[in-house]
Amino acid sequence: MNSNQLHVTNSNLPKAVYRALKKICGKDILTDQSDRSAYSYDNSRTQKAPDAVIFARNTKQIGQIVKVCFQHKIPIVARGRGTGTVGGSVPLHNGIVISFEHMNQILEINPDNRFLVAEPGVTNTQVQQAAAEFGFFWAPDPTSADYCSIGGNLGFNSAGPRAVKYGTTRENTLGLEAITGNGEFIKTGVYTSKGVVGYDLTRLLIGSEGTLALITQATLKLTPIAELTQTIQLFYKDIDSAALAVVAIMRQSVVPSALEFIDKECIKLIKNYKPDIRIPADAKAMLMVSVDGLKDCLESSIDAILTAAENPGIISKNIAYKESEAKEIWQARKALSPALRNIAPKKINEDVVVPISNIPTLIHELEKISTESTIPIVNFGHAGNGNIHVNLLIDTDNQKQMENAESCLDQVFDLVIRLRGTLSGEHGVGIEKRDYIERELNPASLDLMRKIKKQFDPHNILNPDKLLPDA
Amino acid sequence: MNSNQLHVTNSNLPKAVYRALKKICGKDILTDQSDRSAYSYDNSRTQKAPDAVIFARNTKQIGQIVKVCFQHKIPIVARGRGTGTVGGSVPLHNGIVISFEHMNQILEINPDNRFLVAEPGVTNTQVQQAAAEFGFFWAPDPTSADYCSIGGNLGFNSAGPRAVKYGTTRENTLGLEAITGNGEFIKTGVYTSKGVVGYDLTRLLIGSEGTLALITQATLKLTPIAELTQTIQLFYKDIDSAALAVVAIMRQSVVPSALEFIDKECIKLIKNYKPDIRIPADAKAMLMVSVDGLKDCLESSIDAILTAAENPGIISKNIAYKESEAKEIWQARKALSPALRNIAPKKINEDVVVPISNIPTLIHELEKISTESTIPIVNFGHAGNGNIHVNLLIDTDNQKQMENAESCLDQVFDLVIRLRGTLSGEHGVGIEKRDYIERELNPASLDLMRKIKKQFDPHNILNPDKLLPDA
Numbered sequence: 001m002n003s004n005q006l007h008v009t010n011s012n013l014p015k016a017v018y019r020a021l022k023k024i025c026g027k028d029i030l031t032d033q034s035d036r037s038a039y040s041y042d043n044s045r046t047q048k049a050p051d052a053v054i055f056a057r058n059t060k061q062i063g064q065i066v067k068v069c070f071q072h073k074i075p076i077v078a079r080g081r082g083t084g085t086v087g088g089s090v091p092l093h094n095g096i097v098i099s100f101e102h103m104n105q106i107l108e109i110n111p112d113n114r115f116l117v118a119e120p121g122v123t124n125t126q127v128q129q130a131a132a133e134f135g136f137f138w139a140p141d142p143t144s145a146d147y148c149s150i151g152g153n154l155g156f157n158s159a160g161p162r163a164v165k166y167g168t169t170r171e172n173t174l175g176l177e178a179i180t181g182n183g184e185f186i187k188t189g190v191y192t193s194k195g196v197v198g199y200d201l202t203r204l205l206i207g208s209e210g211t212l213a214l215i216t217q218a219t220l221k222l223t224p225i226a227e228l229t230q231t232i233q234l235f236y237k238d239i240d241s242a243a244l245a246v247v248a249i250m251r252q253s254v255v256p257s258a259l260e261f262i263d264k265e266c267i268k269l270i271k272n273y274k275p276d277i278r279i280p281a282d283a284k285a286m287l288m289v290s291v292d293g294l295k296d297c298l299e300s301s302i303d304a305i306l307t308a309a310e311n312p313g314i315i316s317k318n319i320a321y322k323e324s325e326a327k328e329i330w331q332a333r334k335a336l337s338p339a340l341r342n343i344a345p346k347k348i349n350e351d352v353v354v355p356i357s358n359i360p361t362l363i364h365e366l367e368k369i370s371t372e373s374t375i376p377i378v379n380f381g382h383a384g385n386g387n388i389h390v391n392l393l394i395d396t397d398n399q400k401q402m403e404n405a406e407s408c409l410d411q412v413f414d415l416v417i418r419l420r421g422t423l424s425g426e427h428g429v430g431i432e433k434r435d436y437i438e439r440e441l442n443p444a445s446l447d448l449m450r451k452i453k454k455q456f457d458p459h460n461i462l463n464p465d466k467l468l469p470d471a
Numbered sequence: 472m473n474s475n476q477l478h479v480t481n482s483n484l485p486k487a488v489y490r491a492l493k494k495i496c497g498k499d500i501l502t503d504q505s506d507r508s509a510y511s512y513d514n515s516r517t518q519k520a521p522d523a524v525i526f527a528r529n530t531k532q533i534g535q536i537v538k539v540c541f542q543h544k545i546p547i548v549a550r551g552r553g554t555g556t557v558g559g560s561v562p563l564h565n566g567i568v569i570s571f572e573h574m575n576q577i578l579e580i581n582p583d584n585r586f587l588v589a590e591p592g593v594t595n596t597q598v599q600q601a602a603a604e605f606g607f608f609w610a611p612d613p614t615s616a617d618y619c620s621i622g623g624n625l626g627f628n629s630a631g632p633r634a635v636k637y638g639t640t641r642e643n644t645l646g647l648e649a650i651t652g653n654g655e656f657i658k659t660g661v662y663t664s665k666g667v668v669g670y671d672l673t674r675l676l677i678g679s680e681g682t683l684a685l686i687t688q689a690t691l692k693l694t695p696i697a698e699l700t701q702t703i704q705l706f707y708k709d710i711d712s713a714a715l716a717v718v719a720i721m722r723q724s725v726v727p728s729a730l731e732f733i734d735k736e737c738i739k740l741i742k743n744y745k746p747d748i749r750i751p752a753d754a755k756a757m758l759m760v761s762v763d764g765l766k767d768c769l770e771s772s773i774d775a776i777l778t779a780a781e782n783p784g785i786i787s788k789n790i791a792y793k794e795s796e797a798k799e800i801w802q803a804r805k806a807l808s809p810a811l812r813n814i815a816p817k818k819i820n821e822d823v824v825v826p827i828s829n830i831p832t833l834i835h836e837l838e839k840i841s842t843e844s845t846i847p848i849v850n851f852g853h854a855g856n857g858n859i860h861v862n863l864l865i866d867t868d869n870q871k872q873m874e875n876a877e878s879c880l881d882q883v884f885d886l887v888i889r890l891r892g893t894l895s896g897e898h899g900v901g902i903e904k905r906d907y908i909e910r911e912l913n914p915a916s917l918d919l920m921r922k923i924k925k926q927f928d929p930h931n932i933l934n935p936d937k938l939l940p941d942a
Contacts, residue, residue, distance in 0.1 A: 111722060112828035113826035113827055135722065156667060157667040159665060167642070168665060170671065171638070180915065180919070184915040186915045190824070191826050191891045192824045192825065192857050192858075192891075192892060193857070194824050195893040195896060196678045196899050197893050197894050197900055197911050198938070200641065200674045201916060203674035204671055206671065207667045224724040247583045250585060251583070251695060253695040253765070255695075293724075293768070294771045294772065296770075296771035297764070297765065297772070299767075300767035300768055304765060355583070355663055356584055384664075385663065385665045386663050386665070421661075421662075422665075424667050425663070425665035428667050429668055437669060440669075442656070442657060442658045444651065445657045445659060445669070447655075448651070448672065449669050455926065468669075
């Protein structure tokens with residue numbers, strides 16, 4: 001069966017399992033077909049219905065649920081809000097989806113020690129709001145922040161524009177509580193910004209996509225909000241000049257709080273979608289650079305950025321001093337997503353990373369791949385990290401494009417590896433990239449990952465067949 | 472036998488093993504008693520001679536050496552420069568010490584992509600010098616930087632004053648190459664500042680104290696050097712006021728590049744050791760705060776720090792604008808180490824961490840423990856991280872102190888755990904803290920660590936009996 005198709009049959013949960021889980025979960029276990037299909041998908045192209053959906057309530061209860069599933073070898077897939085793009089929360093082998101949406105409490109805010117303890121179902125924005133009341137933020141800022149949960153952020157090491165200065169989920173989490181695949185409770189990490197006792201299980205769980213343990217609580221590291229943030233918009237005549245500026249900006253000491261980029265194909269799309277947005281006629285690349293800090297420092301900081309950004313390829317620069325100006329220069333970037341959705345609702349969005357000086361080669365080679373495959377490719381992303389969202393705008397009615405899609409993706413990934421890059425910067429592996437990661441990881445490392453998985457999850461019930469390809 | 476005593480007998484290496492290793496290593500394998508005793512210790516109280524010392528030359532050769540040792544179950548202890556304080560590089564069960572001192576090449580400096588690739592035997596200072604030529608530094612800055620190797624820094628997740636702003640080794644390493652306990656070559660991580668493909672083996676190896684694999688190469692993340700650094704010296708009438716200032720400084724948005732503290736006992740020592748150093752008579756705590764950034768920004772940044780540092784307990788503040796002034800205010804801090812060595816050459820230096828708002832309780836409780844045990848305790852350290860170096864100044868000729876030492880240490884560790892702290896911030900576990908870590912780690916986590924160790928090192932030959940206590 002094609003795993004991409006939605007597959008909802010009658011619940012196949014053995015009666016003994018259902019009875020045991022019902023006893024633990026009461027009304028929090030759902031087996032109606034409609035409920036099961038509502039939890040059958042994420043933001044990828046794969047759908048599969050679970051046999052049952054369980055709303056998790058607390059760590060102890062999750063331990064009991066996992067023990068039952070461990071005993072009967074029933075697969076468990078952890079689900080935050082299903083905003084993932086790689087099929088990470090799709091129950092490939094049916095079984096149980098554990099939804100964390102009701103474990104949505106912030107348990108402690110400790111401003112003196114700059115941490116916040118939360119359940120995994122709290123959304124990223126709820127964390128930001130709670131932290132902001134005390135003058136803090138949590139660094140990870142994925143686009144889906146309003147809706148995605150921190151459980152998902154932890155599972156996929158999520159990040160966003162701010163990562164260039166403030167790091168990803170990995171650098172902003174102090175400790176975790178979790179239930180392993182045999183129902184054991186583990187507590188990892190510390191409440192402090194330093195600690196080196198035992199192996200780093202915290203970072204091992206972060207980005208493990210629910211394959212090692214179910215995260216039930218997290219201690220997040222908070223950062224004080226800067227006094228002011230200002231944004232600069234820069235247009236360049238070609239990608240090479242823009243990339244030169246990115247390298248120069250990252251080589252000087254004022255680290256931008258965002259350093260985003262869009263390529264010429266994106267600019268074209270934006271121009272078509274919203275012709276009134278001001279973009280120079282000859283612009284073939286745009287950078288958006290944010291700088292934050294003390295009010296009194298921002299002028300010097302912006303000067304330092306502008307000096308680094310200067311090169312013969314620069315066409316124009318706009319600095320937003322007022323909020324209205326900021327709004328205007330963000331228009332171009334913000335028009336991109338709807339413009340893309342408009343033209344290619346079924347786009348494939350990859351989130352590859354390359355060393356920043358290799359961005360021009362990446363883009364030029366992608367142009368060739370695009371021409372050969374006849375698949376339009378548009379690129380934008382977090383240039384300061386070299387994290388480029390490569391979008392294949394496949395028209396599903398175009399037979400030639402559909403035929404070329406796989407080989408096109410194949411070439412993209414090969415290219416990224418050749419440029420010393422990585423296949424994913426923030427979306428993760430899930431199902432979508434599982435069969436490609438052997439190109440990046442060496443065999444002995446992959447073998448160790450499989451062995452580690454077995455220690456955490458001896459019956460292979462936690463999100464089976466995700467992340468790691470078959471041995 | 473007491474493991475603290477030096478134990479050099481004739482080399483016990485089985486002849487077949489010696490012959491196999493000799494074939495691989497040639498003149499790089501040493502078995503003379505004098506050579507073996509030179510590699511029998513680190514900066515802890517434990518000494519034990521290996522059966523042989525091998526100077527590692529390259530990754531491939533290390534793979535061959537480990538394969539021989541794996542086959543014959545010969546223990547291997549990786550050694551950087553032996554500056555560790557917890558016995559991490561002491562060959563507890565004899566066997567082989569692999570010294571990395573000749574694998575001391577910087578293999579690549581990539582300023583455009585802000586990374587540096589080095590062999591593990593390169594010293595921290597050599598990395599800093601090589602990076603500085605391109606305007607960069609590597610964040611970890613242990614006191615022993617001039618002598619310690621990055622291999623050791625990686626093994627113990629080393630850090631220093633700069634960690635408060637720039638993070639520890641964990642946050643500043645992109646990828647590793649290593650040989651596991653069965654001689655397999657693994658490559659972990661990426662060349663970029665983001666990446667989420669597979670489990671995070673890089674962070675798993677960092678801080679694993681040579682128990683999982685021998686690190687043979689590292690890709691280090693570089694940071695641009697700030698235009699200017701200035702330092703402020705602050706005196707307080709009590710530890711509570713100083714700690715209040717630490718919390719307030721860490722709650723505002725100008726993150727100091729160092730936030731060091733010394734307590735009243737340290738101040739006493741310094742005054743006795745160098746009476747001419749200017750310290751206010753009623754000072755019972757001192758903070759040293761460094762701020763770095765653009766020249767034009769530093770005044771506002773220092774203002775922000777001073778505002779946060781202000782409270783009724785502040786006695787005086789000295790800002791170093793010129794280099795001569797900086798030299799003067801660092802005198803007090805720099806006099807501390809020789810003063811300590813002078814008075815208590817056999818001090819026990821613990822590097823516990825507590826949430827910063829718990830620093831006053833820690834210090835007050837330590838005073839009580841000190842009084843009860845009659846062991847003088849002096850405290851200083853990286854206050855911004857809550858990483859306090861607790862020094863037990865035990866006089867080995869004082870029978871009562873010697874009798875109380877163990878229970879004193881015991882109480883210190885219990886106190887730290889009660890205050891939501893961790894037993895080590897940067898020194899690691901090794902032999903010295905191995906039997907205490909069960910107080911901090913939950914049983915299932917510790918069990919998983921043991922299982923992970925077994926996957927990397929099936930015959931338990933890599934630094935056996937370090938870090939993890941017996942099951």
